Amino acid sequence: MDIRQATDADFAQIWPIFRQIVAAGTTYAIDPDTDRAGARRIWMDAPRETWVAVEDGVVLGTYYIKANNAGGGAHVCNCGYMVASDAQGRGIARMMCEQSQVRAVELGFRAMQFNFVLASNVGAVGLWRKLGFEEVGRLPEAFDHPELGYVDALVMFKRLG
Template sequence: MTIRKATAADFEAIWPVFHKIASAGETYAYARDISKTEAFRYWMELPRKTFIAEEDDRLLGTYYIKTNQAGPGAHVCNCGYMVAADARGKGVATALCEHSKKTALELGYKAMQFNFVASTNEAAIRLWKKLGFETVGRLPRAFNHPALGYVDALVMFQWLENEGRN
């Protein structure tokens, strides 16, 4: 598996994965009917960088990294990850997250925060905890799951620098 910076042309391979995940409405707070143009803007243009994981010219997954807040919060980044359905359970999300943590430090970030993790996304929560993230907040009934209705959303955080909380 190779992880590299995504180009605009890579969005043709990203879009089917993005569309399937967004239209399911179970893990991301994107409109379920998001257009390809809007998705391109959110995933490719607004973030600071976007990456893809591929193997044998096949997209396995993707992530973006962006500044979470401006000014005094600009040292904290935010990332979003998507893995192709046929690549799940093969370590792709782990590799993407580990890559994103290294990228975050290279870009000068000191911490990473996930703002809106659906509490029903148990596989992601387990993985984020395994990779060192803590749940630092719970937003009651903030995520409207298509099958389960209003469920909690979690805020998860990890300090990335080794020196501690300076």
């Protein structure tokens, strides 16, 4: 498995992963009807960097890194991670998160914050906790889950060293 910075050509393989995850509407607060151009803006153009986890030329996962805020908050980064459904359970999200923390420090960030982790996404919440993220806030019923109804969203934070 190689985790490397994404190229424009990688978006052809990122798009199906993005589309499947966002269309499900169960983990990201992104319009499920986001088209390819919108996905490209969100995942490739707006972030500071986008990365891919590749095995045998196939993109199995991807993440972005960007400043969480501007000005006085620009020292805290935000990342988003997606793993192809047929590659889940292989530790790819863990590898990407660990690598993203190293990259964040290289870019000068002092902390990483996840703004909207759904409490119902127990796999992600558990992984982020194992990797040292703390729940620093809870937004009651902040997300209308298509199967579970209104669920809480967590704000999770980790200082980077």
